[in-house]
Amino acid sequence: MxxxxxxxxxxxxxxxxxxxxxxxxxxxxxxxxxxxxxxxxxxxxxxxxxxxxxxxxxxxxxxxxxxxxxxxxxxxxxxxxxxxxxxxxxxxxxxxxxxxxxxxxxxxxxxxxxxxxxxxxxxxIVAYGVTEPEAGSNVASIQTTAVRISDAEGNVTGYRINGAKQFITNGGIADIYTILAKTPDGPGFFVVERGTPGLAVGRHEDKHGIRSSNTTGVLLEDVEVPQENLLGLVEGQGLKQANAVFGYTRLMVGAFGLGAGQAAIDRALAYGKSRIQFGGPLVEKEGYLLNLLVEPWIDLAAGRAHMDAIALRIDEGNADMGTEGAISKYWCTEAGNRAADAAIQAHGGYGYTREYMVEKIRRDVRITTIYEGTSEIQRSIIAMYRWKETVRSKGAYYEEMAARMDALHGDYPEVGADLIARSLRALNTVITGMHQARRTRHQMVMFTFADMMSRCEVAYEFASRAGSLAAEGDASAGTEGAMSRVFAIRCAAATSYAAHRCVLSLQDAEENADSAEAMLGVVAELLPPAVYTGLWLHMAEVGEHLKQRD
Ligand SMILES: Cc1cc2nc3c(=O)[nH]c(=O)nc-3n(C[C@H](O)[C@H](O)[C@H](O)COP(=O)(O)OP(=O)(O)OC[C@H]3O[C@@H](n4cnc5c(N)ncnc54)[C@H](O)[C@@H]3O)c2cc1C
Structure with missing residues (x-):
């Protein structure tokens, strides 16, 4: 290989x-x-x-x-x-x-x-011009047109582009714009250089965060470009070209969520060590340490383990990583937002002032769940592809992952892989049951699937990594194992809760009452209250580790 x-x-x-x-x-x-x-x-x-x-x-x-x-x-x-x-x-x-x-x-x-x-x-400097005032999440609805320009013999020599682009990063400072526009045979990307007649910079956006980036509209009025500026020289390839890179561009925005969230929580940890209240540093208060620092810290570490695993698969040549990229983006950006929010809380009133960096990070990281596909779009993608895969494989997709977690638990019982196996099987039961009850047309069902799928798959990669570190005898294996176990316990709890939410939505239909009861019976057996055993003890272990960090 x-x-x-x-x-x-x-x-x-x-x-x-x-x-x-x-x-x-x-x-x-x-x-x-x-x-x-x-x-x-x-x-x-x-x-x-x-x-x-x-x-x-x-x-x-x-x-x-x-x-x-x-x-x-x-x-x-x-x-x-x-x-x-x-x-x-x-x-x-x-x-x-x-x-x-x-x-x-x-x-x-x-x-x-x-x-x-x-x-x-x-x-x-390059800018990417896809979004329009009336076309955001639904890229296919763009209105910008590229009309063919032909010579006397009827050969296409160029295109005339008309339209408006919205929220374009680098819009006011770019030298080259790649613009998506509708040609007679479908959307295509065009390279348009700054200074081309008819290209104008639109309104500068006064944004909530990431204010050091330049965001403007871009206006195109009778912009003429030669035919060789249509990328690929074939009309109608634009959406395919845009989709081809989502695997790693989504990971990249996921990495933004991790980087910003970690920067915020690092600052919160330092603050909690130095701020004295009630006779001691704040990090010595159990609720402060476990809720405001340990929980977000573990969520970020889990996201990083998932991202590393997916990035490696991309580097190994697996081209089709769109769903995994969506999971990574969804988990890491949401975790980054929660971490930045917790960091403000950990700073108290100071965190609410512009003098403290966490206030800015909180505003900045908000964008990560919006651009490069919103969280709702990621949830739709995750649920749709994994639901289809579960049905196609007759449940084998998640069952195989569960079996690998069983094996990992046999070798390294401390990383929580047994709970992840149980969660994956509960997830499988719910997807299959809801599919059979014809409930997957409801977006709330699909979004709840996406939440369960993301958490279980992130937990799977986190535990796998903790197992590898234990196998290598790495110095961090103890803490990583404790973090993985905490994540696995919370995964089991969240899966049980989401499964109930999903399944109980069936109760309004009389004919589904029996299947709902059967599904919840399986979930209760897989995820009984005993799965919570030791949660705060393991969190405290991670908390001790954080307190020792420089
Ligand atoms: C700071 C910034 C920089 C950006 N940079 C660029 C750039 O460089 N180039 C570029 O082309 N674009 C850029 N964008 C645009 C960005 O990608 C879009 O804003 C984003 O895709 C969402 O589109 P929208 O704003 O039109 O929201 P909409 O698509 O209108 O969505 C509004 C809300 O509805 C939800 N929603 C939409 N569809 C569904 C659905 N089917 N089911 C359930 N909920 C749904 C969304 O999740 C969201 O919560 C940038 C945006 C910002 C704010």
């Missing part, structure tokens, strides 16, 4: 070190807060990071076009670090990657040579 794609660990460490050096120098907390307050994008810093001196974006580009050829794992690591510094800056780079992707995925060799080499040298 060939080695997974991507950089060596040392090379990726070097990229991260360079990034940390530059931002450490150029972006002290005071400047980050000023940029936020002044609603200002540090374009000079962005261009410096793109310049040959730093070349941060090169990690996203293949080697044959002057890039470093980073893999999904590298992109996730760098994204998490960037988001931990400033999510606005991270978003600027996300947009450059998103804008470059249609060229990477759909461009002809000549188009790649022409545009990617310009992007690689750092000459060009």
């Amino acid at each position: 060939s080695a997974p794609a991507g950089l060596s660990r040392e090379m990726c460490d070097m990229v991260i070190q360079t990034l940390q050096q530059v931002v450490g120098r150029e972006l002290p907390d005071s400047r980050i807060l000023d940029l936020d307050q002044n609603d200002e994008c540090p374009e000079d810093l962005v261009r410096h990071l793109l310049s040959p001196d730093v070349g941060l974006h090169l990690i996203f580009l293949p080697e044959e076009y002057g890039g470093l050829g980073g893999g999904a794992r590298d992109i996730c690591r760098v994204s998490e670090v960037m988001a931990g510094v400033d999510l606005g800056l991270a978003t600027t780079f996300l947009a450059i990657l998103l804008g470059t992707d249609p060229i990477l995925v759909g461009g002809t060799p000549d188009q790649k040579q022409k545009w990617l080499s310009r992007i690689a040298t750092g000459e060009a």
Whole structure:
């Protein structure tokens, strides 16, 4: 088997070190807060990071076009670090990657040579123009048109583009825009350069967070581009090109959730150690430590384990990771939001003031559940694909995962794999039962499925990782095992609760009462109250570990 794609660990460490050096120098907390307050994008810093001196974006580009050829794992690591510094800056780079992707995925060799080499040298900030005032989650409803321009012989020589794009990151500072527009044969991506007549920057958005990123409308009025600016030179490929990269762009936004959430909780932990109330540091109060620090910390660690596992599979050549990417994005961004919220609470009144970074992080991280597909869209994707897979495989999909957890429990009983196996089987029972009762047409049922599926699959990867660390005799295995067990217990509790919510919705239909009772009987047997045994003890163990951290 060939080695997974991507950089060596040392090379990726070097990229991260360079990034940390530059931002450490150029972006002290005071400047980050000023940029936020002044609603200002540090374009000079962005261009410096793109310049040959730093070349941060090169990690996203293949080697044959002057890039470093980073893999999904590298992109996730760098994204998490960037988001931990400033999510606005991270978003600027996300947009450059998103804008470059249609060229990477759909461009002809000549188009790649022409545009990617310009992007690689750092000459060009890129923007990705898909969203429109009337087309957000439903990309297929875009109204921007690209009408063919033909010569006297009827050969297509170019396109005339008309329309308006909304919420475009880098809209006001980009040199190159990749614009999705409807051609006669369906949507396609066009490269439009700044300065092209008819292209204008629209309104600057006064945003809730990520204020150091530039977000504007982009207006296109009779913008004429040559035919060679249609990516792939074939009309109607745009949606396919946009979907092709979701696997890792969703992971990237998931990494933003982790980076921002972790930065907030790190600050909360430091604060809780130094803030004295009622005669001692706040971290010594059990409720403060376990609720405000340990819970979000574990949720982020679990999300990271899932993301690492999925990124590795992408790097190993598994192209079809759209559902896994959706789970990662959904879990990690929601966990990042909860962590940032807990961090404000942990800071008390100070956390509510603009002087404290957690207040800004809380506003920043809010975007991660909205862009690159909202949480509702991720839930729809997760539920739809896993429901179909469960039905197609006659329950084997989750049963095989449960069996692997049984085996893991046999080897490493401390990581909570037994509870995950039980949760997976309860999930399987509910999906199958609700399918047979023809209840899957209800979005609330599907969303509840998605919540159970995400939690169970994240728990599965977290426990697998804890098992591997135990097998390697890693120094962190004890704490990771305790974290995994806590997560598994909470997974079992959440699965039981969600299963009841889902199944009891059947009770309004008389004819389904028996099947509802049968399903709940199976769930109760799999997940009895005893599954909660030891929850707070294991959380306290993790809490002790957090208190010892520098
Ligand atoms: C700061 C920022 C930067 C952005 N950068 C870019 C960029 O660079 N390029 C770009 O093209 N776009 C960008 N976007 C756009 C972003 O991707 C969209 O805002 C997002 O996809 C949601 O679309 P919408 O805002 O139109 O919301 P809508 O699609 O109108 O959704 C509104 C609400 O309804 C929910 N909803 C929608 N459909 C369903 C459904 N079927 N079932 C249940 N609930 C549903 C959504 O989850 C959401 O909660 C950016 C947005 C922001 C705010």
